[in-house]
Amino acid sequence: MDLTEIFDKKLLVVSGKGGVGKTTVSLLLALLASQRGKKTLLVELNNTQRTGIFFGLKKVPYKEKEVQKNLFLSNIQAPEAFEEYILEQIHSKTIYSLVFENKYVRNFLDATPGLSELLQIGKVWSLAERDLDKEKNPKYDLVILDAPATGHGLALLNVAQVVVNAVKIGPLYNQASRIVKLLQDPSKTQLLITTLAEEMPVNEALEMLKQAKNKLKMSCGPVLLNGIFPRFLSNDEWKITEKELNENASAEELNKVALFYQQRVLLQQHYKEKLVEELKGHPCWQLPFLFEEATTLKGINFLAHYLTDL
Amino acid sequence: MNLLSLIEEKKLIICCGSGGVGKTTTAAALGLKAALLGKKVAVLTVDPARRLANSLGLSSLGNEEKEIDLSSFKTSAKNSGKFFAAMLDTKRTFDKLIERYAPSEEAKNNILNNVLYQHLSSMIAGSQEYMAMERVYEMIQKEKYDLLILDTPPTAHALDFLDAPQKMSSAVGDSILKWFLKPGIFVGKNSLKLIEKGAQKIFGIFGKVLGMEFLQDLSAMLISTAGLLEGFKERAEEVSRLLKDENTAFILVAAPQSFSLNEAFMFYEKMKDFKLPFSGLILNRIHPRLKKKEWQSLSGFTHKKKLSEMFSAYEALALQEAVQIEWISKKIKGDFLLLPHMNSDIHDLESLKDLGDLLI
Numbered sequence: 001m002d003l004t005e006i007f008d009k010k011l012l013v014v015s016g017k018g019g020v021g022k023t024t025v026s027l028l029l030a031l032l033a034s035q036r037g038k039k040t041l042l043v044e045l046n047n048t049q050r051t052g053i054f055f056g057l058k059k060v061p062y063k064e065k066e067v068q069k070n071l072f073l074s075n076i077q078a079p080e081a082f083e084e085y086i087l088e089q090i091h092s093k094t095i096y097s098l099v100f101e102n103k104y105v106r107n108f109l110d111a112t113p114g115l116s117e118l119l120q121i122g123k124v125w126s127l128a129e130r131d132l133d134k135e136k137n138p139k140y141d142l143v144i145l146d147a148p149a150t151g152h153g154l155a156l157l158n159v160a161q162v163v164v165n166a167v168k169i170g171p172l173y174n175q176a177s178r179i180v181k182l183l184q185d186p187s188k189t190q191l192l193i194t195t196l197a198e199e200m201p202v203n204e205a206l207e208m209l210k211q212a213k214n215k216l217k218m219s220c221g222p223v224l225l226n227g228i229f230p231r232f233l234s235n236d237e238w239k240i241t242e243k244e245l246n247e248n249a250s251a252e253e254l255n256k257v258a259l260f261y262q263q264r265v266l267l268q269q270h271y272k273e274k275l276v277e278e279l280k281g282h283p284c285w286q287l288p289f290l291f292e293e294a295t296t297l298k299g300i301n302f303l304a305h306y307l308t309d310l
Numbered sequence: 311m312n313l314l315s316l317i318e319e320k321k322l323i324i325c326c327g328s329g330g331v332g333k334t335t336t337a338a339a340l341g342l343k344a345a346l347l348g349k350k351v352a353v354l355t356v357d358p359a360r361r362l363a364n365s366l367g368l369s370s371l372g373n374e375e376k377e378i379d380l381s382s383f384k385t386s387a388k389n390s391g392k393f394f395a396a397m398l399d400t401k402r403t404f405d406k407l408i409e410r411y412a413p414s415e416e417a418k419n420n421i422l423n424n425v426l427y428q429h430l431s432s433m434i435a436g437s438q439e440y441m442a443m444e445r446v447y448e449m450i451q452k453e454k455y456d457l458l459i460l461d462t463p464p465t466a467h468a469l470d471f472l473d474a475p476q477k478m479s480s481a482v483g484d485s486i487l488k489w490f491l492k493p494g495i496f497v498g499k500n501s502l503k504l505i506e507k508g509a510q511k512i513f514g515i516f517g518k519v520l521g522m523e524f525l526q527d528l529s530a531m532l533i534s535t536a537g538l539l540e541g542f543k544e545r546a547e548e549v550s551r552l553l554k555d556e557n558t559a560f561i562l563v564a565a566p567q568s569f570s571l572n573e574a575f576m577f578y579e580k581m582k583d584f585k586l587p588f589s590g591l592i593l594n595r596i597h598p599r600l601k602k603k604e605w606q607s608l609s610g611f612t613h614k615k616k617l618s619e620m621f622s623a624y625e626a627l628a629l630q631e632a633v634q635i636e637w638i639s640k641k642i643k644g645d646f647l648l649l650p651h652m653n654s655d656i657h658d659l660e661s662l663k664d665l666g667d668l669l670i
Binding site: 050111 | 329425428429440463486487511519522523524565572601611616620627630651
């Protein structure tokens with residue numbers, strides 16, 4: 001396992017099926033990178049407001065905020081990104097308000113398909129890449145994007161490509177091309193697909209990996225297999241214990257829970273093997289399930305010790 | 311929550327919630343249950359990840375409803391229930407909409423062959439929410455089904471789904487779209503001819519930011535779709551009424567974890583704002599707490615230390631969930647249905663039926 005290689009990128013995009021722990025993985029990577037001295041920015045989108053609570057922050061603002069040494073958070077929403085983008089081009093708040101803050105323009109923009117995704121990924125591009133041109137030192141060493149779940153995640157990563165194909169020329173084309181260039185540059189950007197050892201998350205992870213290669217043409221880092229239950233009892237130990245539980249008449253509830261736990265471990269084992277087999281050598285890292293402190297920094301730091309290579 | 315009366319009485323049930331909580335599976339299980347009770351049911355999933363097909367044990371699902379064979383379940387021939395499933399195909403739905411509303415064959419071809427249209431319509435981002443509502447409306451209009459169950463995208467985007475009709479209607483009726491629809495506003499390569507002064511200014515800025523060529527293409531596309539837009543607006547308003555209809559029910563599905571419940575609560579608030587008919591919350595994948603304390607003193611077991619560690623891990627999880635459930639039950643006024651976490655993956659009709667029985 002080599003975290004150094006991953007942290008040398010400019011942009012890490014974390015995606016996967018809903019509920020698999022994308023935010024947890026994003027946080028873990030952001031903590032580790034910042035602890036290694038990388039100036040790290042963790043970005044969430046669509047006002048999900050998930051990362052702030054880990055640092056006692058009620059609301060993550062649009063403008064990046066430092067929450068601990070080397071670690072910054074930002075919540076990117078389309079309206080703010082829009083205003084910032086336009087102001088950079090027309091340099092006049094008065095004209096902006098006049099033109100874009102009226103109902104007729106607003107209603108039109110709100111209904112334009114893909115605009116919100118384009119603005120958000122555009123802002124991510126600007127955070128990860130652009131300051132390189134403006135200043136001698138880049139603002140952040142690493143940007144980590146806690147991206148939406150598979151389907152919408154793919155749409156977000158694909159929107160700039162759609163614009164490039166549809167528009168062909170002009171400022172919009174130039175802007176979109178720059179985004180595509182960053183996303184498709186394997187030395188700068190990596191997609192990290194997160195999954196659980198369950199049937200549907202594994203299927204979606206494999207499907208997304210295929211789409212990333214064929215459609216998005218993005219480089220994929222290790223697949224992160226999250227939420228693995230520790231195995232307390234080996235097969236032989238379980239056999240003895242199961243028998244003892246069955247013989248103990250008052251242990252009916254315990255029997256049920258123990259059986260449930262053991263079954264879960266076996267089910268996870270099954271899908272883990274399936275995933276590793278289908279990955280055909282593509283790297284896969286494993287993280288344990290958090291039984292407590294799942295929404296605290298303590299919990300996330302605990303995970304860091306158990307990040308293992310499969 | 312009385313799901314039985316919902317499937318008996320309602321015509322449209324909309325399942326919402328964050329990702330990975332079993333929303334699609336719940337929608338499918340409810341649909342199957344209703345079909346086995348004799349209803350003609352269709353389940354539509356709008357999530358771009360192909361999950362419903364998985365739950366139903368089908369390799370693929372398309373935009374058109376596919377009937378699922380229930381013969382293995384039916385004990386009596388009298389049962390006339392039928393079960394259909396479909397997965398939203400945004401582009402196909404959009405194309406069909408244009409085919410239906412285009413004023414002429416020529417107009418239809420103009421639109422479908424417009425380069426900008428081809429790219430925009432194939433882009434799932436954004437338009438997915440519009441197309442979902444279009445598809446729901448189309449399926450309801452057919453009057454082929456007693457009940458339609460809709461599985462929405464994860465919460466953040468399901469909120470867009472609620473906004474979609476309103477947005478569409480405002481964009482057509484109350485926006486600068488109408489300026490784009492004036493033929494001949496572009497004179498030469500880079501100049502505009504508009505009567506309204508404000509419009510001239512706005513287009514000048516747009517041109518600067520987006521490029522004049524793009525605006526010309528956009529205008530050409532919008533002019534060719536002009537005949538359709540009024541139709542879109544009307545339809546959007548009808549869908550908006552449908553969502554508020556007394557025959558419609560919204561169900562929230564959530565897992566007992568803070569992210570999922572926070573999102574469920576946000577959605578609940580939004581539903582109240584929109585005056586939508588909220589029916590209840592299904593709390594799925596719960597680990598019930600251990601009632602007895604005996605797991606702490608496991609004398610007589612050979613591997614009592616390891617066993618105790620296992621119970622202690624489980625109980626920590628169950629306790630964490632109980633705190634979350636307590637929190638949400640104070641926040642949301644309505645019916646709750648609590649379902650335990652199940653170990654078997656639901657990926658065939660048989661296990662889907664078992665889940666349906668558990669729901670009702």
